[in-house]
Structure formats: C-alpha cells, structure tokens
Amino acid sequence: MSLLRCTGVTKRFGGVTALAEVDLEVNEGEIVGLVGPNGSGKTTLLSTIAGSLPVSAGTIEFAGRDITRSTPHHRAHAGISRTFQVPRPLPSFSVEENVATGCMFGRDSMGRTAALAKARTVLELVGLGEHAGSEVGKLTLHERKFLEIARAIALDPQLILLDEVLGGLNPSEAALGMELIASLRTRGMSVIYIEHNVRAVSTLADRMYVLNQGRNLAHGLPADVLDDPRVVEAYLGG
Ligand code: ADP
Numbered sequence: 426m427s428l429l430r431c432t433g434v435t436k437r438f439g440g441v442t443a444l445a446e447v448d449l450e451v452n453e454g455e456i457v458g459l460v461g462p463n464g465s466g467k468t469t470l471l472s473t474i475a476g477s478l479p480v481s482a483g484t485i486e487f488a489g490r491d492i493t494r495s496t497p498h499h500r501a502h503a504g505i506s507r508t509f510q511v512p513r514p515l516p517s518f519s520v521e522e523n524v525a526t527g528c529m530f531g532r533d534s535m536g537r538t539a540a541l542a543k544a545r546t547v548l549e550l551v552g553l554g555e556h557a558g559s560e561v562g563k564l565t566l567h568e569r570k571f572l573e574i575a576r577a578i579a580l581d582p583q584l585i586l587l588d589e590v591l592g593g594l595n596p597s598e599a600a601l602g603m604e605l606i607a608s609l610r611t612r613g614m615s616v617i618y619i620e621h622n623v624r625a626v627s628t629l630a631d632r633m634y635v636l637n638q639g640r641n642l643a644h645g646l647p648a649d650v651l652d653d654p655r656v657v658e659a660y661l662g663g
Pocket of ligand 1: 470
C-alpha cells in the first residue's frame with residue numbers, strides 16, 4: 426500500500442528550478458533509493474517531503490492525507506523523520522540526551538525518564554550503547570552519523586528520510602550502516618535513502634528513483650535502473 430505519494434512536485438528558488446514535476450511513491454515497508462548526479466534535486470526533494478521547504482507546485486500525500494501545506498512539526502508527528510547530510514547534534518548534551526530530546530518532543534511526547542530509557546534502547550540498536558553518557562563532541566564521524574539515525578528512529582517514524590548517512594565512512598563502517606538501514610525495514614519502517622554511492626543504494630533498495638536536473642529520469646528495480654542507458658549517460662555526462 427502506498428505510504429507516500431509525491432505528485433508533480435516543483436520547487437523554484439528564484440530563477441532556479443531545483444525540482445520540476447517530480448513524482449515519487451513509497452510503499453509501506455519499502456526502502457526506496459534516491460540517486461542522481463550532484464545538484465539533481467535529491468536533498469531538495471527530501472526537504473519538501475519533511476516540510477522544511479514549501480513546494481512551488483504539486484502535492485504530497487502521506488498515509489492517505491494531503492500534507493502539502495503541513496508544517497515540519499506536524500509531519501514529524503504524522504510519522505516522517507529525517508537525517509541531515511551533516512549531522513546536527515545538540516553540542517552541549519550527552520549522546521543519550523540528544524536522542525531523548527527528540528522523544529520528549531516527538532509523537533508520544535514522553536517525560537524525561539521514559540525518554541532517556543527509550544534513548545538507551547535506540548542507542549543499543551544502532552551500536553552506540555556504550556557511548557550513551559559520552560559528550561557528542563567526542564564521537565567519531567561514523568558515531569555521529571549513527572547518532573543522527575538514532576535521533577530519527579527514536580521518533581518511531583513510519584517513514585525515515587536518510588540523506589547520505591554513509592558518506593565519508595570506511596568500508597567496514599559503511600557495511601554496519603547498511604545493516605542498520607536494512608534493519609529499519611525489518612522493524613516496519615519505510616525508508617527513502619539518498620546516497621552518493623549508487624552501488625550501496627542498489628544493494629539495499631527495493632526500488633530506485635533517479636533524478637537528473639530536477640526531473641525524474643528513471644525508476645524501478647535497482648538492476649533495471651542501473652542498466653538504463655539514460656542513467657548511465659546522466660552519470661557519465663554529469
Ligand atoms: P542534490 O541533493 O541532488 O545534490 P540539491 O537538492 O542540493 O541537489 O540542489 C538542487 C538544485 O537546487 C541545485 O541547482 C542547487 O544549487 C539548487 N538549490 C538547492 N537549495 C537551494 C537554495 N536554498 N537556494 C537556491 N538554490 C538552491
């Protein structure tokens with residue numbers, strides 16, 4: 426069943442058209458890979474889905490409701506959470522406080538004690554259990570990236586939007602990250618997954634969408650998309 430449906434999403438920044446009539450659909454329990462050359466509109470599309478950027482035209486439906494004009498806060502409550510390409514932890518808080526803060530203001534708006542308990546559970550899940558009490562400033566890049574995922578998971582989203590969470594990681598860290606992303610699907614979440622590494626996306630994704638210059642270029646099963654001459658051309662030409 427369709428969980429998210431973007432129809433004709435267009436986003437203009439002054440004279441720049443970052444997205445032109447983009448369609449994208451995510452079904453329940455599906456990992457959808459979103460790829461395309463630099464500047465093709467991937468992050469802008471995530472921001473229109475999360476609600477941090479208003480669309481210039483088009484509609485976004487989530488769980489059967491039109492959320493095109495909903496605030497980011499409302500969308501988070503409805504079950505959409507995202508990570509940022511550059512992690513944005515709260516620097517003066519510990520690792521577990523960073524996750525707990527999300528729970529306290531999240532869908533269930535739990536109290537501090539329950540939020541900290543939840544944070545510890547989620548940190549175990551992403552492999553950061555032993556860092557719960559650490560300062561975020563002491564974390565490595567890979568740990569900060571996983572903390573960013575933990576903060577998103579702690580909101581119990583139905584749909585999680587991952588923006589380049591494996592960027593800059595070494596192969597063994599990236600392998601852990603891929604396992605973690607696959608486990609989100611097992612836990613019943615749907616995922617939109619942007620990554621520079623198209624091969625990594627194709628390994629994990631049930632379906633892929635390719636954007637080029639703000640437009641849909643191709644979508645379908647990863648193997649078919651990677652074989653599509655238009656996709657090869659966009660990457661080699663780009
Ligand atoms: P990608 O994530 O695929 O690299 P982006 O979504 O970041 O692409 O960017 C798509 C296009 O929109 C680019 O041409 C970029 O310069 C432009 N763009 C993105 N954000 C802004 C902004 N805040 N103001 C002006 N132009 C922007």
